[in-house]
Amino acid sequence: MAAISARGSRRRRTINEINMVPFIDVMLVLLIIFMVSAPMITTGLVDLPSVGKSRAQPEHVIHVIVGSDEKIKIKLDKEEARPLTLNRLAEQVKQAQAGEATTPVVISGDKNVKYEAVVKVMDVLQTAGVARVGLAVRNSGSAGN
Numbered sequence: 001m002a003a004i005s006a007r008g009s010r011r012r013r014t015i016n017e018i019n020m021v022p023f024i025d026v027m028l029v030l031l032i033i034f035m036v037s038a039p040m041i042t043t044g045l046v047d048l049p050s051v052g053k054s055r056a057q058p059e060h061v062i063h064v065i066v067g068s069d070e071k072i073k074i075k076l077d078k079e080e081a082r083p084l085t086l087n088r089l090a091e092q093v094k095q096a097q098a099g100e101a102t103t104p105v106v107i108s109g110d111k112n113v114k115y116e117a118v119v120k121v122m123d124v125l126q127t128a129g130v131a132r133v134g135l136a137v138r139n140s141g142s143a144g145n
Contacts, residue, residue, distance in 0.1 A: 060103050062096050063136075064089065064125075068110040070117040086120060090128030101131050108136035 063075040072089060073081040076096050084092055097103040105125060109118045118135075125133050 060100075062093055062103060062105045064093070064105060064107045064121055066107065066109040066113050066117050066121055068112040070113060072121065086124060089121065089124050090130070093125060093130055094128060097130075101129075104132040104134060105130055106134050106136050 060077060063081070065073040065075060065081055067073065071083060072086060073083050074089070074092050074096070075081040093105055107118060107121055107125075122133060
């Protein structure tokens, strides 16, 4: 009788392992679903603008130049570039437009300028209500010049 009670008092040890079989089953089912549904997904078409479509430039253009030191200059048509602060940029652009909201404003930045500085200039112009703001780009043919 003592042998039976000794065998019955033995406790089962708990297993501290994660059963991976259900996890693997779920992953395989998801893999099959994605493999079947992936070819059915239609990809969107993005029409990116290309450089050089417009050959004729407007006669009156306002250039805003952001230097590598993040200083701002404004240049009207063929005039010399004048330095100004970011606070006075909107006022100067509105004055240069002289009531014509269709006058384009082109922002050109130095190659080493932070993107944040160019975005600040665009934000100031947008909040001032300037309608036509663009970024100056270099044609691939003139990249070495």
